[in-house]
Amino acid sequence: MKDSMTNEQPAVLVHAPHRPLTEYYQTEQDRQACLRRIFDDTAPDYDRIEACVQPEQVMATLGATGLTQVGRHLELGIFSQYHAEKARPPA
DSSP: OOTTTTTOOOOOOEEOOOOOOGOOOHHHHHHHHHHHHHHHHHHHHHHHHHSOOHHHHHHHHHHHTTTTEEEEETTTEEEEEEEEEOOOOOO
């Protein structure tokens, strides 16, 4: 969603993922290989979804419904996660 004052797109927030779940993998290399395999297996699906509905369109639609603080960040560096707050009624 564009900032109406500057007409610029806001920066996408990137949050560090949770700590590695070491009890599921014998080595760090095993963990990285598993994550790479999951990413490689699902990337075409996410590319298709994002090609159909651009992140800016999702954010604009959320804002048009009256939600505030609309934003997007990358989860695990690969998944788009959108967030917004319900508009508060005037006091």
